[in-house]
Amino acid sequence: MKHESVACTMYEAVSGALGPCPAPIGPAEMRARQATFTESLEEYDVAIFVNNPTATRSADVDHRHRANSYLMYLTGWTEAGGVAVFHHNGGWKCSLFVQPRDVLKETWEGRRPGVEGALEWPVDASHSLDTLDAVLGEILKDCETVYHVTELDTAVDAIVDAALTEQSRARQRYGTGPTALADPRPVLDEMRLFKSAAEIAQMQHAADLASLAHIEAMRRCTPEMGEWQLQAIIEGCFLFHQSHWAYPSIVGCGDNATILHYGENSEKMNDGDLVLIDAGCEVAGYASDITRTFPVNGKFTDAQREIYELVLAAEEKAIEACVAGADYDAPHKVACEVLQNGLEALGVIPASLDDDAKFKLLREFFMHGTGHWLGLDVHDVGIYCPGEDKAPRAFQPGQVITVEPGLYFGAWRDDIDIPDRYAGIGIRIEDDVLITEDGPVVLTATCPKTIDEIQALIGSA
Numbered sequence: 001m002k003h004e005s006v007a008c009t010m011y012e013a014v015s016g017a018l019g020p021c022p023a024p025i026g027p028a029e030m031r032a033r034q035a036t037f038t039e040s041l042e043e044y045d046v047a048i049f050v051n052n053p054t055a056t057r058s059a060d061v062d063h064r065h066r067a068n069s070y071l072m073y074l075t076g077w078t079e080a081g082g083v084a085v086f087h088h089n090g091g092w093k094c095s096l097f098v099q100p101r102d103v104l105k106e107t108w109e110g111r112r113p114g115v116e117g118a119l120e121w122p123v124d125a126s127h128s129l130d131t132l133d134a135v136l137g138e139i140l141k142d143c144e145t146v147y148h149v150t151e152l153d154t155a156v157d158a159i160v161d162a163a164l165t166e167q168s169r170a171r172q173r174y175g176t177g178p179t180a181l182a183d184p185r186p187v188l189d190e191m192r193l194f195k196s197a198a199e200i201a202q203m204q205h206a207a208d209l210a211s212l213a214h215i216e217a218m219r220r221c222t223p224e225m226g227e228w229q230l231q232a233i234i235e236g237c238f239l240f241h242q243s244h245w246a247y248p249s250i251v252g253c254g255d256n257a258t259i260l261h262y263g264e265n266s267e268k269m270n271d272g273d274l275v276l277i278d279a280g281c282e283v284a285g286y287a288s289d290i291t292r293t294f295p296v297n298g299k300f301t302d303a304q305r306e307i308y309e310l311v312l313a314a315e316e317k318a319i320e321a322c323v324a325g326a327d328y329d330a331p332h333k334v335a336c337e338v339l340q341n342g343l344e345a346l347g348v349i350p351a352s353l354d355d356d357a358k359f360k361l362l363r364e365f366f367m368h369g370t371g372h373w374l375g376l377d378v379h380d381v382g383i384y385c386p387g388e389d390k391a392p393r394a395f396q397p398g399q400v401i402t403v404e405p406g407l408y409f410g411a412w413r414d415d416i417d418i419p420d421r422y423a424g425i426g427i428r429i430e431d432d433v434l435i436t437e438d439g440p441v442v443l444t445a446t447c448p449k450t451i452d453e454i455q456a457l458i459g460s461a
Helices: 006-015 026-040 070-073 102-110 114-118 129-142 154-174 185-192 195-219 228-238 254-258 302-320 328-343 355-365 451-457
Strands: 045-050 056-058 083-088 094-096 125-128 145-148 180-182 251-255 275-278 281-283 292-297 400-403 404-411 427-429 431-434
Touching: 026 070, 026 083, 026 094, 026 185, 045 129, 045 154, 070 083, 070 094, 070 185, 083 129, 094 114, 094 129, 094 154, 125 129, 129 154, 145 154, 195 228, 195 275, 195 281, 195 292, 195 431, 195 451, 228 251, 228 275, 251 254, 254 275, 254 404, 254 427, 254 451, 275 427, 292 302, 292 427, 292 451, 302 328, 302 400, 302 404, 302 427, 302 431, 302 451, 328 355, 328 400, 355 404
Parallel strands: 045 145, 094 125, 145 180
Antiparallel strands: 045 083, 083 094, 251 275, 275 292, 400 431, 404 427
């Protein structure tokens, strides 16, 4: 007897809309990144990038490993373990230290590329992590500045500390000056802020997949479901397409939607409530980040509609402000203006208040920023105000930012008067936006967000 796959049945309506996963970012682009980074170094500098350690969940069970973003960016390495060292030896070289082959451990924990297999990555040499002390120690002997982020790996920290101490003494003795420890991240953060065509392709795929997951959650949502069940639908869609969440999913219904980083996802969803889902996935390490809010019974009440239309108007205006040359905080200023005027029109903000008081009251209901950089980290690297005057930087093509205004009227709050009409309503709408020379491109455009689109989808499975 044939048994139809439950997973295939669940996701068949949306799976066909997802195109093939883009090709991985190739070694030529990795090598170009390495060359750009090492241009910032002097000949006697050494840069070290250590993978994230494995983390124990309980007893002998580990959390799923996720590679260090800097290591991924420069080498593509995603296996557990791994230390990349950039050093000058007749030209800049990248040496990768990896876990050696071990049949017994691989039988229990999975196969490893090993030292020979690591040469398939864009590196110049590979070594066993067992030789790290001796080989890295030798590389560091003539080093003047070590670019290294401490506290990721105590073994590497100890090697660097020993080398710095020894060399500092030697340099003081011969009058050549002390060795220094520096942070490699500022240069790389600026590089990572601008996405290549290959990176944008990965992010577009992650955005498409997350959009499909949100659509499936809307299609299958009915009153009395549990928040955890919508979480399972969303994250099941990620797994079905060989992806994982980029951050723990937020699924908050009713008053839970007014808690910005609500993470319990453990309550039943009541008929008449709104549910807020903030969930995104990773593709080749690149994140998507989407928030949608909708009524679990498929019909907005008048009060819910009023707040939803206001947040949507603020989001659309904020997206329009994501243009090359505009200050990065322009979307936030626009969103605040729309929300403040809208709440005044609804009687939430008294017209009699002065402008400062109105804005202060707005921040009680909209207490976060309107967006953040997006890339290998969901809150991606990149300085927002890089100049000495701390002025906001201007948008440039290749940057990707989220746009996510919201309004939150937590009935549980006792520090401020919450309008009875809107008590328990929390609404956020979030999209991922690419800055281009021709204007903003919404990577998450396939995820419905108008009231008519949402009401047509909910419970339609």
